[in-house]
Amino acid sequence: MHLSLTAAKTVLAALCLSASTAATAQSPDREGAASVLFSYKSAIERLDITGVEMLFAPDAVVIESGKVEGNFVTYRDHHLGPELKEFKSFTFGDYKADIELEGPVAIATETYTYRIVLKSGEAIDRLGVASSVLKWNGQAWQIVSTHSSSRKPKAPAN
Numbered sequence: 001m002h003l004s005l006t007a008a009k010t011v012l013a014a015l016c017l018s019a020s021t022a023a024t025a026q027s028p029d030r031e032g033a034a035s036v037l038f039s040y041k042s043a044i045e046r047l048d049i050t051g052v053e054m055l056f057a058p059d060a061v062v063i064e065s066g067k068v069e070g071n072f073v074t075y076r077d078h079h080l081g082p083e084l085k086e087f088k089s090f091t092f093g094d095y096k097a098d099i100e101l102e103g104p105v106a107i108a109t110e111t112y113t114y115r116i117v118l119k120s121g122e123a124i125d126r127l128g129v130a131s132s133v134l135k136w137n138g139q140a141w142q143i144v145s146t147h148s149s150s151r152k153p154k155a156p157a158n
Helices: 005-024 030-046 072-084
Strands: 055-065 065-069 087-102 105-118 123-136 140-152
Touching: 030 087, 030 123, 030 140, 055 072, 065 072, 072 087, 087 140
Parallel strands: 055 140
Antiparallel strands: 055 065, 087 105, 105 123, 123 140
């Protein structure tokens, strides 16, 4: 069987997401919740969010920089997806996730830096933070709410 490059990338992304989700299917543990967040972050860095909607509950709420974006599919189709098409690269740095479990709910606070390089070559550096709530659905963790914001880093002192 011969796959086009796009089809091969789609299959690879689905396999990666399935593997990370399968790893979480054991029990509701901190590592499983972290794996879901890592899978989402990795997809953004690949600029390919194919299949990422399975990491989110269907009614999940996405909030970004002061705006309720709706559920993940709406956010993907009207915000994130079109944005990623304009990027040459997106890289996270200094990523840390603090995850607390409350029964079948995981509450995560993520801190990070990121750099976006636009297709024009312009680079955008930001400090970012996100709060995410994940819920164990009996088989896997899914994000039910995520709120992210960012700001320009302060200029270095002279």
